Amino acid sequence: MSNSRNSLFEQAAQELGFDLSEEIRIGGNYTPAIVHGGTAYVSGQVPRIGTVVAVTGRVGADVSLAQAQHAARICAVRALAILRTVLGSLDAITQALRMTVYVQSAMDFTQQSEVADAASTLLHDVLGAAGRHTRTSVGVVQLPKNAAVEVDLVVATDQPVR
Amino acid sequence: MSNSRNSLFEQAAQELGFDLSEEIRIGGNYTPAIVHGGTAYVSGQVPRIGTVVAVTGRVGADVSLAQAQHAARICAVRALAILRTVLGSLDAITQALRMTVYVQSAMDFTQQSEVADAASTLLHDVLGAAGRHTRTSVGVVQLPKNAAVEVDLVVATDQPVR
Amino acid sequence: MSNSRNSLFEQAAQELGFDLSEEIRIGGNYTPAIVHGGTAYVSGQVPRIGTVVAVTGRVGADVSLAQAQHAARICAVRALAILRTVLGSLDAITQALRMTVYVQSAMDFTQQSEVADAASTLLHDVLGAAGRHTRTSVGVVQLPKNAAVEVDLVVATDQPVR
Numbered sequence: 001m002s003n004s005r006n007s008l009f010e011q012a013a014q015e016l017g018f019d020l021s022e023e024i025r026i027g028g029n030y031t032p033a034i035v036h037g038g039t040a041y042v043s044g045q046v047p048r049i050g051t052v053v054a055v056t057g058r059v060g061a062d063v064s065l066a067q068a069q070h071a072a073r074i075c076a077v078r079a080l081a082i083l084r085t086v087l088g089s090l091d092a093i094t095q096a097l098r099m100t101v102y103v104q105s106a107m108d109f110t111q112q113s114e115v116a117d118a119a120s121t122l123l124h125d126v127l128g129a130a131g132r133h134t135r136t137s138v139g140v141v142q143l144p145k146n147a148a149v150e151v152d153l154v155v156a157t158d159q160p161v162r
Numbered sequence: 163m164s165n166s167r168n169s170l171f172e173q174a175a176q177e178l179g180f181d182l183s184e185e186i187r188i189g190g191n192y193t194p195a196i197v198h199g200g201t202a203y204v205s206g207q208v209p210r211i212g213t214v215v216a217v218t219g220r221v222g223a224d225v226s227l228a229q230a231q232h233a234a235r236i237c238a239v240r241a242l243a244i245l246r247t248v249l250g251s252l253d254a255i256t257q258a259l260r261m262t263v264y265v266q267s268a269m270d271f272t273q274q275s276e277v278a279d280a281a282s283t284l285l286h287d288v289l290g291a292a293g294r295h296t297r298t299s300v301g302v303v304q305l306p307k308n309a310a311v312e313v314d315l316v317v318a319t320d321q322p323v324r
Numbered sequence: 325m326s327n328s329r330n331s332l333f334e335q336a337a338q339e340l341g342f343d344l345s346e347e348i349r350i351g352g353n354y355t356p357a358i359v360h361g362g363t364a365y366v367s368g369q370v371p372r373i374g375t376v377v378a379v380t381g382r383v384g385a386d387v388s389l390a391q392a393q394h395a396a397r398i399c400a401v402r403a404l405a406i407l408r409t410v411l412g413s414l415d416a417i418t419q420a421l422r423m424t425v426y427v428q429s430a431m432d433f434t435q436q437s438e439v440a441d442a443a444s445t446l447l448h449d450v451l452g453a454a455g456r457h458t459r460t461s462v463g464v465v466q467l468p469k470n471a472a473v474e475v476d477l478v479v480a481t482d483q484p485v486r
Contacts, residue, residue, distance in 0.1 A: 033458060034421055097198055112304065138264045297354035
C-alpha cells in the first residue's frame with residue numbers, strides 16, 4: 001500500500017520528465033507547503049521542470065488543450081512532490097480536499113474544466129480514493145512566468161509535524 | 163428552526179427554477195463536496211440549471227449586472243443544494259467561512275463586488291447568522307462553459323461523516 | 325515579543341498612510357474575518373486607505389511594478405489590521421497559512437510573483453517566523469473598484485473566540 005502510492009507517483013513524475021533528486025524550486029518569497037491542524041496547504045504550482053517553465057502561453061491560442069493538460073499534470077506532480085517531501089510520504093495524505101486550477105486563457109477558450117481534469121485524474125491515479133477532491137477551475141488573463149496553467153492544493157494529513 | 167432553513171432554501175431554489183429532485187450535475191472529474199474535520203469544501207459552481215448553464219457571456223458586455231446577480235444566486239443555491247445532500251440538512255452548517263466569486267468580466271467592468279453581493283445575500287437569507295462569511299471576488303477572463311459567474315464555498319459543520 | 329509584532333505592524337501601517345483609528349471599510353455584504361476551529365479567514369482586500377482605493381488600473385500598463393508592490397503592501401496591512409481587531413492582537417496568529425494574490429494585469433504582464441513578494445515580505449517583517457505562508461498569485465482581468473491588486477489570507481490562531 002505504502003509503496004504503491006509513492007511508486008505510482010514516481011512513475012508519473014518520470015513520465016513527465018521530472019528529476020526527483022532535485023529540490024522543487026519556488027519562484028518567490030514564500031513556502032512550498034505548510035501543515036497545520038491536519039491540513040496541508042500547497043502553494044500555487046506552475047508547470048516548471050527544473051528551472052524551466054515547460055508550457056508557456058495562452059491556452060486556446062498559442063497552447064492546445066492537450067498541451068494545457070500536460071501542463072496541468074506537471075503542476076499536480078509538483079504539488080505531490082512537495083507534499084511527499086514535507087510529509088515524508090504520500091501515505092500521510094488521508095484525503096485531498098481542494099484543488100484550484102487557473103488556466104491562462106484566450107478570450108474565447110471555455111474548456112478550463114477539461115484542462116483541470118488532467119490534474120484531477122493524476123490525483124486519482126496516484127492517491128486512489130484519497131485523491132477525491134473538490135475543485136474550482138477558472139480562466140485567468142495572465143499567470144506568473146507566462147505559465148499556461150497554475151494549480152494549488154489543500155489536503156488532509158495525519159502527519160502532525162510541519 | 164430546522165424546517166425554516168431548509169424551507170427558505172427550497173423557496174429560493176424554486177424561485178430560481180431548480181428542480182430539487184434532480185441530482186446536481188458536475189462538469190468534470192471531481193467531487194461536489196468533501197467534509198473533513200468540521201469543514202466542508204464545495205467545488206466551484208457555475209449557474210447550471212439541470213444540464214444548461216443559464217447565464218453565459220461576459221459581464222459588462224453581453225451580460226448585465228442584474229443578469230450576473232441572477233447567475234450568482236443560482237451558483238449559491240447550487241452550493242447549498244450540494245451541502246444539503248452531503249450533510250443531510252442545511253442545519254448541519256454551523257457557520258459559512260469563505261466564499262470566492264469569479265465573474266467573467268469585460269475589460270472595464272469593475273462591479274464584481276455588486277455581483278457577489280447577490281450570492282452573499284442569498285447565504286444570509288437562508289442561513290441567518292450562520293450565513294456570515296468572508297469573501298473574495300475577482301474578475302476573470304473566462305470561465306468553464308462560458309459561464310458568467312462561478313462561486314465556491316467553504317463552511318463549518320457539526321456533521322462528522324463524509 | 326507581544327509589543328514587537330504589534331508595533332512593527334503599526335510602523336508599517338503608518339508608513340503606508342493608514343489611520344489606524346479608523347474602522348476598516350468593507351465594500352459589500354460580507355464579513356472582514358471569521359475565526360473557526362483555530363483558523364482565521366480574511367476577506368479579499370483591495371488597497372483601500374480610508375474610503376479611497378489608493379492604486380487603481382492595470383499592472384503592466386497604467387500601473388508600474390513598484391506601484392503594484394505598494395498596492396500589495398497596503399492589501400497585506402489591511403488584512404493584518406482586520407486580524408488585529410478580530411483577534412485582539414497580532415500575537416494571536418500562530419502561523420500564516422495561505423495567501424492568494426490577484427493582480428489586475430495587462431495581457432503581457434507576467435511578474436505577478438514579484439508583485440506578491442511585496443505582500444509576502446510584509447507578512448514576514450511583521451510576524452517573523454509565523455509569517456511563513458503558502459501562496460498563489462495570478463493575473464486577473466479586472467478587480468472590484470478597478471483595484472490594481474487584491475489579497476486574501478488564511479492564518480492559524482490560538483484565539484478561540486469569533
